[in-house]
Amino acid sequence: DIANDDFIRTTEPRHRAAVIELLQRCHDAGDIELDTYSGEYCVACEEYYTADELLDGGLCPIHKRPVEHYEEENYFFRLSRFEDRLLDWYASHPRAIKPDHRANEALGLIRGGLRDFSVSRTSLDWGIRLPWDDAHVAYVWFDALTNYLAATGFGDPDQDYTAWWPVDYHLIGKDIIRHHCVYWPAMLLSAGVELPKGWAVGGWLLVDGEKMAKSGGNAVNPLDLVDTVGVDGFRYYVLAETPYGSDGDFSYDGLVSRYNSDLANNLGNLAARVATVVAKKCDGIGPAPHPDSPLAEAAAAALAGATHAWDEVAPSRALEATWSLIRATNAHLEANEPWKSDPGAEVDAVMGDALEALRIVAILASPAVPTTAQAVWERIGLDGSVADQRLPDAAAWGGYPGGRAVTKGDPLFPRIAT
Ligand SMILES: [Zn+2]
Known part of the structure; x- marks a missing residue:
């Protein structure tokens, strides 16, 4: 990658x-x-x-x-x-x-x-x-x-x-x-x-406050960690955990905890949940978003915050801004509980907005988790490469066309038992 x-x-x-x-x-x-x-x-x-x-x-x-x-x-x-x-x-x-x-x-x-x-x-x-x-x-x-x-x-x-x-x-x-x-x-x-x-x-990535040294016995091989959390998981951790410019302190527990909370529970769960509800309530076809969605404001704030932070070479803040949209979308789903409703316009409205939020998340998260972002992009039925999308236009609210087949696929980030 x-x-x-x-x-x-x-x-x-x-x-x-x-x-x-x-x-x-x-x-x-x-x-x-x-x-x-x-x-x-x-x-x-x-x-x-x-x-x-x-x-x-x-x-x-x-x-x-x-x-x-x-x-x-x-x-x-x-x-x-x-x-x-x-x-x-x-x-x-x-x-x-x-x-x-x-x-x-x-x-x-x-x-x-x-x-x-x-x-x-x-x-x-x-x-x-x-x-x-x-x-x-x-x-x-x-x-x-x-x-x-x-x-x-x-x-x-x-x-x-x-x-x-x-x-x-x-x-x-x-x-x-x-x-x-x-x-x-x-x-x-x-x-x-x-x-x-x-x-x-x-800054440096430290282990227990010390520089990693092969002779010091505290060296961590990223390739071993990639077996557990994947390349995207490891890269996300490095970019999100420590503000760029400061020293980071690596711990395996910290890696797993961030992976489980941000990737498995937030992004992974959102993608799986949207695909499941669209399959059950929308015949597997993603509805179009509404221009006046309550999520549009959260999406605009995430776009502005992430763009500014990437410009400032502050990936941890860019990802924080991006994840704020994931959290807002999960909260929107929980507030509306479309999985409990009968199919119809109300469910379509909620799911169209969630799909659009997911599309914008895929674009904003793609520098940190490119393989996952592309998988999300394809699962919600979009063509081409998420990496080819350009800000700010591509991440403006309303880009999800609707009428696309949505697929669930394997979990993006299987939870790691602790
Ligand atoms: Zn010297």
Whole structure:
């Protein structure tokens, strides 16, 4: 259920061309200069640390292992010159980094003072040679980060990389804010390349408050969980359980509890119940919704809330808004009890509205539970792909045509016994 548009290796010619182009531009701008550096270096971080950043005993603050004393002649990117330019840029793009508390972290790093960073090595015999000095190869940041630009065709005179660049978002983890939100935009400013439109910074998924580690014995293999809750169930849990940007704390009980409440009892139950009543009371043919349905308002609120939240890269809020329509629809059915009524216009009205709500739910939920959303789409008799529907028009009230065969099928989310 995951697809990529492109796959790129840093050994590809298009990547090499992009790195050379970016290096040359920054060098031409006077922001890459030769210097001698000596300092304490963590090989695992690929970063220098100052004495006050190291833990007691001279250990790397991230890896808690000894750093090494390095002294060498390197080319340096003059990051120290970019403090004001970065702060100005972020001041005029205040919503660029989401969520806000991660933006504050990035600004704090910039205000805390910026140190030049090394961009070359002479000690390596592999890598991309600097276009103006072939004794040096590009090291780490100009090679790694430039991969984003390389994928858009930057550095290839036959391609217009601006067809893809600037990107809407870099989706990154909170531990690489410094490189993506400080180093990278400074490199782009130097090179005269537009900055990304945004960064969406995610937290970590912890177990009992600790990072998962294979050696720590607390690692959880998502493939094992998928056997129990399915790919959609697991993805829904990850997106819904923790606000994007904060650390999540995984527990098996939490996963099962959310699966049972939101997926089995709410969405799964609604779909099954609608199909059952339509089969019994409407000859299996879905009635059309009413334009003035009491559910129309709940549907409009769900659409507005979910759209805004997805735009803000806040999937947990988007799903909360979507599930509010599921709850409203279940409540509407319980209030009207169409399963107790004789077939007729009243039952048709309730079921047409419920089918329309289910159609809108399928559209709004499809980013999180694509396979389930498509199954709902087909079971209520709709053609084509739910993933091809476009907001806001597709989710406006009244789109269910009626007159379609509704089928029940197997339970979407069988309840997990606890
Ligand atoms: Zn380290």
